[in-house]
Amino acid sequence: MKVARWIVAVTTGVLLLTLVLMPPERHLGRLLSLIYLHGALIRSGALLFFLSALASIWAFFTDKEEAWQWVVALFISAWLTWVLGFIISFYPSYVTWGAPIVWAEPRTRMVVNVALIAALFFTLAYWLHDRRWWGIVALLIGGALPILLWRTGVIRHPLNPVGTSPSTALRVAYTCVLISTFILGLTLAYYLKHHFHTLLRGEDRRP
Numbered sequence: 001m002k003v004a005r006w007i008v009a010v011t012t013g014v015l016l017l018t019l020v021l022m023p024p025e026r027h028l029g030r031l032l033s034l035i036y037l038h039g040a041l042i043r044s045g046a047l048l049f050f051l052s053a054l055a056s057i058w059a060f061f062t063d064k065e066e067a068w069q070w071v072v073a074l075f076i077s078a079w080l081t082w083v084l085g086f087i088i089s090f091y092p093s094y095v096t097w098g099a100p101i102v103w104a105e106p107r108t109r110m111v112v113n114v115a116l117i118a119a120l121f122f123t124l125a126y127w128l129h130d131r132r133w134w135g136i137v138a139l140l141i142g143g144a145l146p147i148l149l150w151r152t153g154v155i156r157h158p159l160n161p162v163g164t165s166p167s168t169a170l171r172v173a174y175t176c177v178l179i180s181t182f183i184l185g186l187t188l189a190y191y192l193k194h195h196f197h198t199l200l201r202g203e204d205r206r207p
Contacts, residue, residue, distance in 0.1 A: 034088060050145065107152055
């Protein structure tokens with residue numbers, strides 16, 4: 001766990017330093033740091049959901065206790081990362097669009113729907129305490145997200161602000177933010193797996 005603490009400390013330091021030193025954008029100024037952090041957290045959450053789905057495949061094939069624990073730990077970390085990314089978008093959305101949550105934006109509705117559905121399925125799986133449900137939930141969310149991210153349209157939300165940015169410095173900065181948030185999400189999953197044994201034990205009530 002000492003190594004994990006060092007990873008968290010170093011990664012958090014890199015993340016904060018990148019956000020502070022990120023060059024301001026011509027129109028958005030320093031607000032761009034929060035916008036990039038929002039985008040990085042949403043993408044990291046999606047990647048963690050996908051890893052949870054892969055872990056569920058591993059769990060279904062092996063039926064190992066460790067595999068089921070990784071399914072749940074990655075799923076919880078993904079959900080927390082996803083929701084944090086949504087919350088961080090409130091202020092930039094208010095400044096740029098005039099409201100903290102713009103329901104007319106398809107991507108906003110998609111993010112909220114995924115968060116609510118994942119929370120509902122998670123609660124159901126926890127209540128049933130059936131390992132198969134953990135795996136099914138992870139597969140459903142992790143498998144559907146790539147399709148949703150690809151097919152959900154935009155109105156005012158930029159489709160690919162990083163890829164279309166002419167600034168190499170901003171692209172590098174965003175990459176650092178994305179990698180940092182993903183590493184922190186993985187570390188959180190590792191922490192959950194090793195410390196919340198009651199929650200992650202994957203009790204099975206099958207006859």
